[in-house]
Amino acid sequence: MTPLPFANALHQAASQVEKVMDAMLPVLQGPEARLFEAMRYASLNGGKRLRPFLTLCSAALFDVREACAVRAAAAVEFVHCYSLAHDDLPCMDDDDLRRGRPSTHRQFDEAAAVLAGDALQSLAFEILCDAATHSDPYVRCELVRGLSVAAGAHGMAGGQMFDLASENERLTIGAITRLQQLKTGALIGFSCEAGAILGQASQQSRQALHAYAHDFGLAFQITDDLLDIEGSTKELGKSAGKDVAAGKSTIVALLGPERARAQAKILSEQAINHLDLFDEKADPLRQAACFAIDRRA
Amino acid sequence: MTPLPFANALHQAASQVEKVMDAMLPVLQGPEARLFEAMRYASLNGGKRLRPFLTLCSAALFDVREACAVRAAAAVEFVHCYSLAHDDLPCMDDDDLRRGRPSTHRQFDEAAAVLAGDALQSLAFEILCDAATHSDPYVRCELVRGLSVAAGAHGMAGGQMFDLASENERLTIGAITRLQQLKTGALIGFSCEAGAILGQASQQSRQALHAYAHDFGLAFQITDDLLDIEGSTKELGKSAGKDVAAGKSTIVALLGPERARAQAKILSEQAINHLDLFDEKADPLRQAACFAIDRRA
Secondary structure: OOOHHHHHHHHHHHHHHHHHHHHHOOOOOOOOHHHHHHHHHHHOOOOOOHHHHHHHHHHHHOOOOHHHHHHHHHHHHHHHHHHHHHHOOOOOOOOOEEOOEEOHHHHOOHHHHHHHHHHHHHHHHHHHOOOOOOOOHHHHHHHHHHHHHHHOOOOHHHHHHHHHHOOOOOOOHHHHHHHHHHHHHHHHHHHHHHHHHHOOOOHHHHHHHHHHHHHHHHHHHHHHHHHHHHOOHHHHOOOOOHHHHOOOOOHHHHHOHHHHHHHHHHHHHHHHHOOOOOOHHHHHHHHHHHHHHHOOO | OOOHHHHHHHHHHHHHHHHHHHHHOOOOOOOOHHHHHHHHHHHOOOOOOHHHHHHHHHHHHOOOOHHHHHHHHHHHHHHHHHHHHHHOOOOOOOOOEEOOEEOHHHHOOHHHHHHHHHHHHHHHHHHHOOOOOOOOHHHHHHHHHHHHHHHOOOOHHHHHHHHHHOOOOOOOHHHHHHHHHHHHHHHHHHHHHHHHHHOOOOHHHHHHHHHHHHHHHHHHHHHHHHHHHHOOHHHHOOOOOHHHHOOOOOHHHHHOHHHHHHHHHHHHHHHHHOOOOOOHHHHHHHHHHHHHHHOOO
């Protein structure tokens, strides 16, 4: 079970970030209204908000002002939400359900889901380059760079393409790990890195957070794949059993659930070990690494 | 007819920008290869490259280093190309033909067209925030801000949504003008603005270029709509007669070809007048305003 204080901290961070996200997506009248509605639907729909949580926690390590950290966190989450809206499209993973509700193209239409995703991506960069995110433009450029690389062809978009191309192919463990590193790892990595960038942290701290994020991301993904075969659609709020149906190679399919679970545990412990140079301020990140493998959804 | 020196200048700028775009999209091996292929297909396919031309010309007004200007120009063109790949999708304008070749989703598939567009957008921001684009990070942030606003919900993506929502609706001239300003005007505006940002130009110069881009964009769009009804698919390299078939409101549909053509001419002249504070360095921009209405494709 997730300890209550951690669940509370996660929930509190989610509320904080959602408030900022909400304010950035005004409810409009007129011809632009529908795009903003679709952007709101795709992003203000109560996810776990784990990526923004990682950004807030890593920023807290370096005493970054919360008002700044929460903006970077919102940018990360907007990119994550845009990717979900696109990944759910019929031409991609073709999923009708997301976070317990119809996915964006089911609620609106495919064009709205594509455009909402496109505009959420633009919005993320608009947020990061704004002086309200950090007073030093060099820091803002570093944020833009980090997010653009994590989201782009050498990151999330590349990973999704790799994933689609690998359906019904039997990948090696190495290939699956690389796929996951691109598809989900890169953005999780940036979620942690963003705090260090905002805090103008030392190279050593950045490397530690980078290593943490790497192992965290893989543990998180293995758990996702376990939940896909073991969880119910109701618990998950998204369609269960999709990976098997799509013939996707996963660590779980390759190693079996038992060994995959053990592997996730090792990765979670490794992630925590990477945080040794930080004091108790890093406890929320340590708890997040436990949550990554203990969660039920 | 377009005067030969202008055609040469446009062609030369296109070559220059394409060289940089090409270098940014390496031909890869392995699982990411297909995404890069789709990104190359969507962007290295010989358009007029008018937006990058505007960036290079506006940058030249302020003696910006060409190596910097051409990077900003490439970023603008990547965003334009991403929007074409998405707009051509079956769920949007459903167009099989682009620049005389199958559109990206016809050559690859829909998923590849969506992801190539997504990754091209990320790449544009990655380019702008890089120190190679400008040594001053404040300038780079301004570029990121300008492009994100032009591409996003209050710009290009908003305009495309507006356009789709208006099919078979009879819009007023005011509404059509606003639609075009969002859909194509915002990015054309940034194309010119980028040069002024790079050149750290005076407010007066920026306003002049902004006004130029506004009138240029509308003249360009009216001409596009005229070509759509008068040009052939072969000349255009994209399907002709699409607007009428889709029941789209255009200035041409509302005013008729004659009055629309006269309106485009007035706008082109107005655009040129806005450049009065610049010397002969602005001649290529003046010629571009003539080209906008004289072109055959």
